[in-house]
Amino acid sequence: MTATQPLLQIRGLRTHFSTESGVAKAVDGLDLDVRPGEVLGLVGESGSGKSVTALSILRLIPDPPGHIAAGEIWFQGRDLLTLSWRDIRRIRGKEISMIFQEPMTSLNPVFTIGRQVMEMILTHEPATSRDQARSRSIQILTEVGIPDPATRMDQYPHELSGGMRQRVMIAIALVLNPSLLIADEPTTALDVTIQAQILDLMLELKARRAGGAILLITHNLAVVAETCDRVAVMYGGKIQEVAPVRDLYRNPLHPYTRGLLASLPRVDGERATRLTTIPGSVPDIHNMPTGCKFSTRCAERFEPCDSIEPPLVEVAPDHLVRCHLHEAPPGTPAHQPASAHDV
Amino acid sequence: MTGYFIRRLLLVVPTFIGITLAVFVVMHFVPGGPIERQLMAYKMAVATEGGAGGGMIGGGAELPPAALEELRRFYGFDKPLHTRYLTWLWNVVRLDLGTSYVYQDPVWEVIRTRFPVSIFLGLTGFLLSYLVCIPLGVLKAIHHHSKFDFLSSFVVFLGYSVPGWALGTALLVLFGGGSFWNVFPLGGFRPSNWELLSIGEKIVGQLHHMFLPVVCYMVGSFATLTILTKNSLLENLGQDYVRTAFAKGLSERRVIFVHSLRNSLIPLATGLGQVFGLVLAGSFLIERVFNIDGMGYLGYTSILQRDYPVALGILVIGSLLMLVGNILSDMIYAAIDPRIRFR
Numbered sequence: 001m002t003a004t005q006p007l008l009q010i011r012g013l014r015t016h017f018s019t020e021s022g023v024a025k026a027v028d029g030l031d032l033d034v035r036p037g038e039v040l041g042l043v044g045e046s047g048s049g050k051s052v053t054a055l056s057i058l059r060l061i062p063d064p065p066g067h068i069a070a071g072e073i074w075f076q077g078r079d080l081l082t083l084s085w086r087d088i089r090r091i092r093g094k095e096i097s098m099i100f101q102e103p104m105t106s107l108n109p110v111f112t113i114g115r116q117v118m119e120m121i122l123t124h125e126p127a128t129s130r131d132q133a134r135s136r137s138i139q140i141l142t143e144v145g146i147p148d149p150a151t152r153m154d155q156y157p158h159e160l161s162g163g164m165r166q167r168v169m170i171a172i173a174l175v176l177n178p179s180l181l182i183a184d185e186p187t188t189a190l191d192v193t194i195q196a197q198i199l200d201l202m203l204e205l206k207a208r209r210a211g212g213a214i215l216l217i218t219h220n221l222a223v224v225a226e227t228c229d230r231v232a233v234m235y236g237g238k239i240q241e242v243a244p245v246r247d248l249y250r251n252p253l254h255p256y257t258r259g260l261l262a263s264l265p266r267v268d269g270e271r272a273t274r275l276t277t278i279p280g281s282v283p284d285i286h287n288m289p290t291g292c293k294f295s296t297r298c299a300e301r302f303e304p305c306d307s308i309e310p311p312l313v314e315v316a317p318d319h320l321v322r323c324h325l326h327e328a329p330p331g332t333p334a335h336q337p338a339s340a341h342d343v
Numbered sequence: 344m345t346g347y348f349i350r351r352l353l354l355v356v357p358t359f360i361g362i363t364l365a366v367f368v369v370m371h372f373v374p375g376g377p378i379e380r381q382l383m384a385y386k387m388a389v390a391t392e393g394g395a396g397g398g399m400i401g402g403g404a405e406l407p408p409a410a411l412e413e414l415r416r417f418y419g420f421d422k423p424l425h426t427r428y429l430t431w432l433w434n435v436v437r438l439d440l441g442t443s444y445v446y447q448d449p450v451w452e453v454i455r456t457r458f459p460v461s462i463f464l465g466l467t468g469f470l471l472s473y474l475v476c477i478p479l480g481v482l483k484a485i486h487h488h489s490k491f492d493f494l495s496s497f498v499v500f501l502g503y504s505v506p507g508w509a510l511g512t513a514l515l516v517l518f519g520g521g522s523f524w525n526v527f528p529l530g531g532f533r534p535s536n537w538e539l540l541s542i543g544e545k546i547v548g549q550l551h552h553m554f555l556p557v558v559c560y561m562v563g564s565f566a567t568l569t570i571l572t573k574n575s576l577l578e579n580l581g582q583d584y585v586r587t588a589f590a591k592g593l594s595e596r597r598v599i600f601v602h603s604l605r606n607s608l609i610p611l612a613t614g615l616g617q618v619f620g621l622v623l624a625g626s627f628l629i630e631r632v633f634n635i636d637g638m639g640y641l642g643y644t645s646i647l648q649r650d651y652p653v654a655l656g657i658l659v660i661g662s663l664l665m666l667v668g669n670i671l672s673d674m675i676y677a678a679i680d681p682r683i684r685f686r
Binding site for chain 1: 582583584586587588589590591592593594595602605606609679680681682
């Protein structure tokens with residue numbers, strides 16, 4: 001663990017959804033730190049709880065059917081989950097902002113681009129004059145690489161391409177210099193060529209802002225390798241492994257992480273006839289295994305896996321894993337989040 | 344887009360000719376025209392006189408051929424159908440709708456005297472239903488599945504399933520004096536001593552008389568508009584741009600009333616184009632129940648009495664207003680939804 005205080009500390013987060021067939025525990029005891037200035041990748045299959053985690057941070061979970069059943073999310077000395085709605089609104093967009101997967105539908109179709117960028121400024125800094133807000137909006141649109149921003153200000157979302165709209169979303173998210181940007185699959189809906197541009201843009205803008213961190217949610221391990229400092233692998237609503245990106249790729253410890261990496265096509269490796277896959281599929285969210293969440297698909301399963309859920313332990317410096325194969329070295333306690341406000 | 348609307352306006356001409364020609368031809372073939380009615384009246388008169396005088400043997404009364412010819416010339420039936428249509432059309436173009444057979448007054452005067460009734464019934468009903476249904480629909484959407492939602496749905500659908508005239512009869516029995524409460528007048532459009540009243544008394548008297556008829560007139564229209572508002576808003580609240588708006592830190596009120604409602608009103612606003620048509624609003628049955636001499640009653644009797652100029656006059660005004668109203672609807676649609684562009 002590094003000595004610096006994390007920017008965001010998630011402890012024991014449980015986000016549940018009431019459905020007709022019972023309670024779906026989309027996030028079920030998640031611990032995660034985001035450090036100042038880092039790009040943290042959160043990876044996992046569809047249904048692993050990545051997006052729900054992201055929405056939970058800003059308390060954007062639609063209620064009903066969802067609700068945050070337990071946990072703490074510490075940010076700037078405050079637990080976001082206990083804040084009043086008024087206070088959480090002040091954090092949204094100003095301190096922590098978010099961009100989404102679908103640039104085509106994430107902007108309001110009946111308002112101009114300019115109005116939607118200016119709204120962010122005027123909401124959080126009401127003292128700003130409209131002229132100031134307008135020039136700041138043009139400024140940020142220029143920064144995100146939108147050509148002729150003054151004209152674009154008066155256009156509607158449907159007049160822009162998907163890539164341009166995602167740039168606008170990034171502009172809205174970053175115009176107030178938030179200390180954390182949560183990007184939920186920001187490039188999934190875009191062309192491959194545009195994907196790289198958008199990722200580069202996010203990194204470039206982050207580099208210009210000291211201390212700003214990015215939580216990048218993706219299922220694309222190639223994107224993670226290119227952009228992230230650390231990676232958290234999520235499965236069954238829990239973090240299974242966290243490590244700096246090089247460690248994780250060179251020395252994956254969790255069988256699930258190894259499976260994910262093995263399923264990547266490699267340009268430099270031997271040309272296999274078929275890509276490797278992880279057998280089976282994600283367990284039913286209403287009927288999760290009692291022990292290790294991955295036990296139903298794990299090739300290395302042994303006696304305790306079915307019944308006992310392994311803890312998340314730090315097996316090497318800054319490398320945490322939740323697996324019975326990797327117990328903590330003798331003498332080190334299981335990963336205990338340093339803070340007193342742990343569950 | 345201007346070109347589109349000019350073309351739409353030009354298309355009004357052939358459409359208008361088509362509508363009026365069809366009605367003109369149908370009227371020509373419907374038995375019981377004005378001449379036959381005159382003949383009937385003549386025979387009746389002769390028979391009554393004969394019965395009273397006792398001198399003539401009844402039943403043999405025939406109009407002399409010369410008189411019949413005179414009648415035909417008077418009504419213009421001596422000319423072929425197409426000549427009559429063209430003459431009538433030419434007169435309409437010169438803003439001359441002819442003279443009523445029944446009232447012996449210019450058709451325009453006959454119709455014009457009913458405008459106040461229509462405007463009161465139509466415009467009040469129209470404004471009230473928008474004023475009630477939009478807020479009600481919004482409330483129902485916000486409190487979806489609540490007791491209030493179910494109860495209000497029950498009430499509006501109850502109104503939807505009760506015919507206005509049947510409700511009118513019930514309301515008159517209950518509130519129009521008689522056995523229960525004497526709250527509202529039994530009928531009529533205005534107090535009978537209208538000329539003697541002061542402005543204030545006129546307003547109160549008019550509202551007093553129009554309350555029950557307006558309720559009956561619009562009771563059925565609440566359900567459609569309310570449920571349309573509710574469903575439209577519910578659908579919009581689930582859209583991605585709403586999540587973006589919340590993530591920007593906007594208040595719930597702003598998200599609902601500025602972002603979602605603006606989008607939800609698009610389908611509702613198209614109905615505004617028909618506001619012109621309200622000067623002809625009327626319902627024969629409701630007017631009968633409340634003893635009001637309005638447009639519905641005029642239209643109905645003009646057809647029964649074969650008062651062709653009046654029936655055609657109502658048709659001319661009604662179809663022109665409808666055609667122009669449709670164009671206006673499209674204009675409103677294009678004005679409020681930036682994605683709509685007509686070519």
